[in-house]
Amino acid sequence: MVRFENVGLRYGLGPEVLRDLTFRIEPHSFQFLTGPSGAGKTSLLKLLFLSLKPTRGLITQFGHDVATLSRDAVATLRRRIGIVFQDFRLLDHMNTYENVSLPLRVMGRAEETYRDEVIELLNWVGLGERMYALPPVLSGGEKQRAAIARAVIARPQLLLADEPTGNVDPSLAQRLLRLFIELNKSGTSVVIATHDIALMDQYDARRLVLHDGRLHIYD
Amino acid sequence: MRAVWSCMTGACTSMIEVKVTKMTEDERVEMTPPPRSGGGFLPRFDTSLVPRNSISGRALVAVVAIMTFLASLTTGGVILVNQAANEWQADVSREVTIQLIPAAGRNVDALVDKAVSVARAYPGIGDVRAYSKDESSKLLEPWLGAGLKLDELPVPRLIVVKIASGATPDIPQLQRILAEQVPGATLDDHRGWIDRMRAMSGTAVVAGLAILAMMFVATILSVTFATRGAMATNKTVIEVLHFVGAKNGFIASNFQRHFLLLGLQGGAIGGGGAIILFALAALMSRWFAGTAGGAQTQALFGSFAIGWGGYFAVLVQVVLIAAVTAYTSRHTVNRTLEMID
Numbered sequence: 001m002v003r004f005e006n007v008g009l010r011y012g013l014g015p016e017v018l019r020d021l022t023f024r025i026e027p028h029s030f031q032f033l034t035g036p037s038g039a040g041k042t043s044l045l046k047l048l049f050l051s052l053k054p055t056r057g058l059i060t061q062f063g064h065d066v067a068t069l070s071r072d073a074v075a076t077l078r079r080r081i082g083i084v085f086q087d088f089r090l091l092d093h094m095n096t097y098e099n100v101s102l103p104l105r106v107m108g109r110a111e112e113t114y115r116d117e118v119i120e121l122l123n124w125v126g127l128g129e130r131m132y133a134l135p136p137v138l139s140g141g142e143k144q145r146a147a148i149a150r151a152v153i154a155r156p157q158l159l160l161a162d163e164p165t166g167n168v169d170p171s172l173a174q175r176l177l178r179l180f181i182e183l184n185k186s187g188t189s190v191v192i193a194t195h196d197i198a199l200m201d202q203y204d205a206r207r208l209v210l211h212d213g214r215l216h217i218y219d
Numbered sequence: 220m221r222a223v224w225s226c227m228t229g230a231c232t233s234m235i236e237v238k239v240t241k242m243t244e245d246e247r248v249e250m251t252p253p254p255r256s257g258g259g260f261l262p263r264f265d266t267s268l269v270p271r272n273s274i275s276g277r278a279l280v281a282v283v284a285i286m287t288f289l290a291s292l293t294t295g296g297v298i299l300v301n302q303a304a305n306e307w308q309a310d311v312s313r314e315v316t317i318q319l320i321p322a323a324g325r326n327v328d329a330l331v332d333k334a335v336s337v338a339r340a341y342p343g344i345g346d347v348r349a350y351s352k353d354e355s356s357k358l359l360e361p362w363l364g365a366g367l368k369l370d371e372l373p374v375p376r377l378i379v380v381k382i383a384s385g386a387t388p389d390i391p392q393l394q395r396i397l398a399e400q401v402p403g404a405t406l407d408d409h410r411g412w413i414d415r416m417r418a419m420s421g422t423a424v425v426a427g428l429a430i431l432a433m434m435f436v437a438t439i440l441s442v443t444f445a446t447r448g449a450m451a452t453n454k455t456v457i458e459v460l461h462f463v464g465a466k467n468g469f470i471a472s473n474f475q476r477h478f479l480l481l482g483l484q485g486g487a488i489g490g491g492g493a494i495i496l497f498a499l500a501a502l503m504s505r506w507f508a509g510t511a512g513g514a515q516t517q518a519l520f521g522s523f524a525i526g527w528g529g530y531f532a533v534l535v536q537v538v539l540i541a542a543v544t545a546y547t548s549r550h551t552v553n554r555t556l557e558m559i560d
Binding site: 049051071072075076078079083085089090091092093094095097098101102103105106107111115150154 | 264265266267268270271273455456458459460461462463464465466467468469559
């Protein structure tokens with residue numbers, strides 16, 4: 001699904017923040033991406049999300065060499081990837097339903113064709129009663145679940161989550177982890193970037209540990 | 220097949236209790252959304268992707284309205300000055316004056332009649348009117364005062380010769396004939412006055428056009444910066460749309476459409492205000508046409524009507540300014556997307 005071969009990344013003329021990364025993300029796999037602050041977790045997520053291009057090495061996603069893709073092709077490929085941002089990035093002028101259905105809307109689907117699907121997902125993440133609420137009135141946990149719902153509504157093959165439990169209490173963190181596990185069981189490959197050791201200890205999964213820009217894999 | 224996140228029970232908030240069916244890759248691709256199956260009434264969820272009625276959006280409409288209004292006033296002003304200058308020139312150049320200076324031994328009245336008949340007989344001349352002695356004397360009253368006995372003074376006699384509409388008579392030839400046939404007659408074609416008038420009106424029009432050009436530049440710059448300001452508040456929207464897989468053209472089109480509407484809204488307010496103002500000015504000019512003040516104003520500024528051409532110019536400005544707004548928003552979106560990438 002995703003293949004990194006000797007990938008390096010530097011910003012401008014600065015030092016390499018990621019060095020010689022070689023790994024694969026297989027279909028239906030689950031992995032934690034961890035490491036100390038500044039180790040390059042967010043940069044690696046950006047590479048996975050096609051938001052950055054490597055300064056060296058080869059990245060293939062879903063069989064495509066990302067270096068050769070046009071902007072529109074990147075956008076199309078990105079529809080197969082869901083991302084949960086640490087700061088949620090919900091649109092404040094849209095209610096929860098509209099935020100969650102946004103990926104389907106930009107695909108050009110008519111609202112009638114996905115309404116039931118979105119409502120079902122909102123119920124599943126416990127936001128059925130908050131469908132009409134605007135993000136500013138949602139709690140941190142509700143925002144997090146809305147962001148997750150938006151990331152998975154288009155049934156991505158790869159789900160990336162950046163510190164998804166960083167803003168929630170341990171109880172909700174556990175529930176969110178269960179949500180990711182269930183999504184993985186349904187066929188979505190999951191990469192969770194976190195430095196929450198307690199969270200990782202709750203589920204036996206592959207760990208990608210970044211340290212000084214290098215990746216150490218613990219299967 | 221139902222979506223994978225089918226809620227098993229009412230206790231949806233407990234994710235641990237959710238039972239999940241394993242899906243194959245093929246099932247995922249083939250899975251189609253379930254049809255809408257009755258249920259209660261739900262409103263349409265069709266909020267614009269670009270936030271409407273934001274403070275920055277309203278500020279942009281206000282800036283566009285004000286700048287369009289000012290630009291329209293400037294355009295109207297230039298049109299009025301140009302029209303007035305053309306009218307002055309046309310009025311003056313359609314008239315020449317024959318002057319007869321009395322001298323000892325000259326029968327001035329006979330010479331006046333002779334000059335009138337020569338002028339009338341000349342091709343291209345429309346109307347000829349000789350000022351009587353009293354009328355000529357009255358012309359001097361503003362300078363010499365009333366009640367003076369002017370009989371002893373050699374007050375020149377004037378003959379106003381109007382050129383026929385559309386005709387272009389050979390004035391120097393008429394001047395020569397008068398000199399030959401009417402002793403003491405001189406012909407003034409107001410050439411010096413017309414030249415000065417032309418220079419003055421030309422300067423006024425050029426100055427107006429220069430002000431209009433500066434106004435346009437100021438309008439475009441203000442609208443551009445106001446649009447960029449409004450766009451800055453939408454950076455998150457652009458990023459989110461980008462990250463959920465929207466193509467650049469889709470994002471840019473949405474913003475361009477939104478800002479074109481804002482530009483047209485502001486332009487319609489400003490341009491509409493200017494059009495109403497000009498229409499009112501033309502109406503009032505017609506109302507006061509018979510009064511002394513009205514005549515004075517009309518002499519200076521013409522009829523105060525910018526005409527259909529003027530109204531069309533204002534409408535073109537409205538569309539142009541809206542187009543600038545739309546183009547700037549598209550350009551800003553593309554730059555933002557380039558920065559994200």
